[in-house]
């Protein structure tokens with residue numbers, strides 16, 4: 001009995017002593033083991049509204065592809081980070097960034113002073129301008145002609161902004177759609193007289209849908225030049241620096257020009273690839 005009790009007591013003391021030494025030792029051992037197995041690299045989540053060919057859209061397999069995808073993939077490679085694209089509706093895209101559901105946005109986003117208040121932008125990677133799409137028989141020759149007409153836009157885009165400015169906030173003639181292709185479908189159906197959207201997307205749509213018989217109307221006097229940027233959450237300077245490094249590298253080594261040519265079939269104009 002005495003022996004049992006005594007050995008139990010000794011065992012207890014030994015355990016207590018070991019416990020004191022083991023406690024700090026254990027995490028140290030754990031920390032060194034996974035370090036050699038390399039912690040998995042962070043994969044940054046990229047939001048894009050993939051209904052904007054040829055910039056970001058889904059192919060027959062449902063994969064997100066396009067100019068923006070090729071571009072940011074190359075940027076990440078050069079910048080030394082990993083990304084994955086997640087289709088994100090335009091209407092919620094800026095909130096998703098603000099809430100941290102997305103780390104990056106590439107979605108043909110025009111850099112504007114207003115947006116700069118709530119997010120940070122990379123150096124510009126593409127020049128754009130608004131363009132008017134109308135039916136071939138339309139008499140519209142300039143933006144001002146749209147003042148009293150029914151105009152389709154994608155909600156919350158720079159196209160929406162210019163048309164709202166032209167017609168006034170309360171205008172009942174502005175038809176807002178959740179995507180630009182939906183606005184163009186409505187033009188085809190005759191529900192609107194014109195659509196105002198980014199030139200690249202309008203040109204692509206008209207070229208790829210010859211049966212719809214649209215024409216485009218440019219108006220450089222009315223539309224200010226726009227530039228696309230990659231957006232990060234306000235204050236995320238580290239990620240922004242990685243993106244800018246990649247953008248600069250791909251412009252310098254010809255990758256940008258190659259992706260541009262793959263998408264648009266031509267060399268980028270000097271102005272399309274701002275240095």
Ligand code: ARG
Pocket residue numbers: 048049050051052056090107108109110111154156157158159180198
């Ligand atoms: N550039 C325009 C803007 O920033 C339209 C962008 C729309 N992008 C898209 N993927 N739907 O407002």
